[in-house]
Amino acid sequence: MDSFLNLTTLVLLPLVGAVLVALTPSNSTQLQRLVALATTVATGVLGVLLCLDFDGSSAKAQHLVQTPWFTLPGGVPVHWRLGLDGLSLLMVGLTSVLGPIVVLSTWGHIDKRVKEFMVWLLVMQTGMLGVFLSLDLVLFYFFWETSLVPLYFILGIWGGERRLYATIKFFLYTLFGSLVMLIAVIWLIQQSQSTDIAYLVNYGGKLPVDQQLWLFGAFALAFAIKVPLMPFHTWLPDAHTEAPTSGSVILAGVLLKMGTYGLLRFCIAMFPGAALVASPWMMALGALGIVYGAFLAMAQTDIKRLVACSSVSHLGYVVLGLFALNEAGLRGGVLQMVNHGLSTGLLFLLVGMIYERRHTRALDQYGGIATVMPLYAVFFVFAVLSSVALPGLNGFVGEYLILLGTFQASPTIAVVAVSGVVFGAVYLLMATRKMLFGPVTHAANKTLPDLGAREVGLMLPVVALCVWIGVAPNMFLDPMKGSLADLDRRLVSARSEARSVQLELDRPAPAGLVAQEEAR
């Protein structure tokens, strides 16, 4: 590929767009929107092109760009090192595709301070791509923490009534986890004298398991808060509910995936020994999250909050699959990250569209929408079916693989998780019935206009992807083969190491030594 069209360009392109938007005169909102759209389209095209030009059989990072950035005390060089591998491929693709969709979705609901909004949106795009593409630990942390700032502004300025509470909670909560991780990052760099993630992956696997466990804990805390895993989830419903539609879409679509991606790239790949020890616990938390999130969602009367709680439940599946630590689970987990981004993103878009028309999110304010807005109903039902994992759509493949992997690892947990599938169908279908079907009970709903061309247009690519993944999942699963096989190899060797240590411990002490001891 042309030398200019590399990952650095991909990461920095949105930032350049942000500067361009900032330079436009502040009253020409249309121009700002167009510049933002053009930037995200260009980023999207470049991102997809780079993802297509990928050799899935190799575990090596591809399109690698690497330049020295600065030197830490102790002479450890930090690099601007970006690369695409099987673990990040789908995430980068997802981020690239969602960019223009999010910009388009703002046409409807962002009409004040458009310029600032577009700037933050584009900065965010850079931050997210940076997180997924960084192959240098310091660079990763750099992007990881910076990406908090744009969402903080988006939530705080364009959010709902309780936006200030939600945005500060979101920021402090996630920062808390990140800072503990920072200490682990510092320690790891000092021990290994390297910031290269490819090197650290080998290095981390060789550390004694108790050290691995500490590091695992510090990293996992940061990622678990971001995901969010069950006991750390309380910031998410608030943030989702208060965020503007586009903020919710980014949050659900990409930002939360940074957490699961981190679990995969660091907690599992870098500290496999610890991951094996922690696997039952993490799986239990995942399964608990599935059921708990489903119950939370069932109790909601606010449609947006309901979708937010369903996020907690769906991300439980991802964690469950990843920590099954077998091929099926890992494949399903990674695919489900994309699926959740698409289906939940779609649901948030739809919730936003009806909110723009009716300015309420209360479920009981709706009913019979299908008769007024038939096109809307079609999309809504599609999104719900994709979310509840109807066979033939994307969610099914992911959930099936995850449950398969979980069953291989622990049948008990699989049983708990399967119950979540049922609950998930219950609350989503109940909500659909309340919103779309039955008689039109509120006069205000009778005159709602159906979806416009822009709204249909921005959802079509997502719908197409949902079907595509559902019908031909191997196109998306195959490129991860190399990386996941490599990961599997690490896990196998960590497992055999753990077993040999166990044997060592179980073996009775030689008789002679015991006798000597006693003689003393």
Add this chain to the structure above:
Amino acid sequence: MNAEMIRQMLTPEAFAATAPFIALCAGILLMLLVEILPGTSSLRPLVFLGSLAAALGFGWTQSQGGETRVFAETYIANSITGWWTILFVAATLVAWLFGRRYYKDESVFEGEHDVLLLSSAAGMVLMAGARDLLVFFVGLELLSVPLYTLSGFRRSRRESVESALKYFVLGAFAAAIFLFGSALVYAGTGTLTLSKMGAGALLQPITIAGAVLVAASLFFKVSVFPFHLWVPDVYQGAPSPVTTFMATGTKAAAFAFLLPMSLLLPKDATMVLALIAVVTMAIGNLGALVQTDIKRLLAYSGIAHAGTMLLAIAAQVSGGASASEATRAIVYYMAAYVFTAGGAFGLVTAMEGRTGRAVTIDSIKGLAQRSPLWAATFALFALSLGGIPATGGFLGKYLVFSTAVEADMIGWAIAGILMSVVALGYYLRLIVAMYMQESTSVETNLESRPWANAMAVACAAGVIILGVLPNLLLERLG
């Protein structure tokens, strides 16, 4: 010491080593001359800036060169003192430029104001180069006495006078403690020059007692628990340009000497220092949470930042992290802090100068709509103070905590770094007020001060450059 010995000491190297100090002193004398000569007052800024520029140039030269010890090893010039000099000049410039047209009633005394500012800067340079307790003391007083005066410079305001009095009384007390401590150190080691103190003598109880007292008086200057109580009142009451200068320059100068001086402390002091550091962070951050006056809020935040840097000192005292590493971390941290806190206090100065009223959280509500440039830069400074990446504050924080981890003080490091979460609580509140709340104030656009605008941009540029291109400074710190 007779005249012959003194003559022998006055070598070209001695002049080269003290050149920044001499440049500032020459500036002071010239300024005083300009004051008494009729019709030359327009030269005043020229002399002021000229002497700072000369000091900056000499500081830069030193920062590129090797180490020289002069005056019987009581004074030192190396790349680190060179960088400290550059930082002091930067702090002075930031305070002075932001403070243009700040004084209205007291404008008659502008000459005196600038002379005092320069004297204080000269004191800082002396403090950074000193490797002898007595030389340091001269620098300390040269720094402090002008600051006492400057704090009370707005004579017509009660808070200003109160601030000066508080600062003076407590400062004099700290100076006395310093002298007493030096006397004890002298009794224990037979010398006041750091390099001549024998390792054995350092372990005597009397020396340790003296070193602890000296350290305590330095803690007063850097505003570390339990000697931090004066900070909020003095910072709030002093004229804002002086506060800007105090918050950045004084802190830097005291740390510049605390670094070599803390090597007198025994290893056992590590835990105490770490504890003090973490308690200081806690007190500073928790105190700042409840403030509504921005100057007071930033004062408390400054206490917390002093605590953070003290952690690097503790790591150095423990022997786990090398002295050069701790020095590098603190110089970098201070460099970021000079731009960040200097910019933040500077913007407060500019706002106060425009409206004549104290700047509070209420008064900056909706600032993003009224003064977008000031709001954006102030938000950047807040994020840098909170240590968010892409700003100098993050790298400073990284380096400091890196020394702590190096010294195996992981528990302390985690305790300290979690204080950042509390800190972000109030830094975010500033951004919330500026960006996410509606304006309650009548002033429309405040940005009518070209100097303040230029300085805000310059400080913001400094913060970002230190955040994304750290090698520009880090590589040069040896």
